[in-house]
Amino acid sequence: MTRPLLSALTLGLTIAAATHAAQASAWSYQGDTGPDRWGDLEAAYETCKTGLMQSPIDLSQANTVADVPVSVDYGTVPLSVRNLGKTIQADFEPGNYLTTSGEVFGLAQVHFHTPSEHTFGGATLPLVAHFVHVDDGGALAVLGVLFEEGEANPELQKIVDAASTAPAGVSIDLTALVPEDLESFRYMGSLTTPPCSEGVNWHVVETPLSASAEQIDAFESLMGMNARPVLPVNGRLVLAPE
Numbered sequence: 001m002t003r004p005l006l007s008a009l010t011l012g013l014t015i016a017a018a019t020h021a022a023q024a025s026a027w028s029y030q031g032d033t034g035p036d037r038w039g040d041l042e043a044a045y046e047t048c049k050t051g052l053m054q055s056p057i058d059l060s061q062a063n064t065v066a067d068v069p070v071s072v073d074y075g076t077v078p079l080s081v082r083n084l085g086k087t088i089q090a091d092f093e094p095g096n097y098l099t100t101s102g103e104v105f106g107l108a109q110v111h112f113h114t115p116s117e118h119t120f121g122g123a124t125l126p127l128v129a130h131f132v133h134v135d136d137g138g139a140l141a142v143l144g145v146l147f148e149e150g151e152a153n154p155e156l157q158k159i160v161d162a163a164s165t166a167p168a169g170v171s172i173d174l175t176a177l178v179p180e181d182l183e184s185f186r187y188m189g190s191l192t193t194p195p196c197s198e199g200v201n202w203h204v205v206e207t208p209l210s211a212s213a214e215q216i217d218a219f220e221s222l223m224g225m226n227a228r229p230v231l232p233v234n235g236r237l238v239l240a241p242e
């Protein structure tokens, strides 16, 4: 890992996110600036309309069964959360990693959607965390962790609390935000927000974690509905775990 390069890339992502926050009115999840119009809003968003490898998709359309080796090397890290309006995002310094099929990606940030974006035969789960990773060459890999309603998750609560109060000196145990079993649906897709850039290594973990109804409600009231509808598979290879 080339740390300075990774830092520069992480910074780039942060700047991009901040730029989007500044243009909060440019796109949305409904009406004239909603998902079916994203590709017409700006030339830079054209891939949202023309791309053939877009995300999310319905994962019941997986067409191959294969166990992809996926592992994470996450730790307990300082928590820094921003409410970007359309999502809640925590940014991380380099030092946490995803390894998939032998390739290593560094964790840059995690953000959330209600409901889950990826669907299962049309059904959604109420909340998903997207862990966004980048490798030395700038390629992106996302690990999607689904949440179903059940027991509260104490580490998730730290993010809920930080989204409104921005406390100093809080650490978060990232290992509590991913299941032990990382068997995942896997395919090549895109960012699910403009500019909908493709070439994203998607992993959606089959085993959900639980979050309390109060925690799910808190994310919903902070972000609103922020799930892009599913897009066609278009003949892509979509792997389902065994």
Ligand SMILES: [Zn+2]
Pocket (backbone or CB within 6 Å): 111, 112, 113, 130, 192
């Ligand atoms: Zn996302």
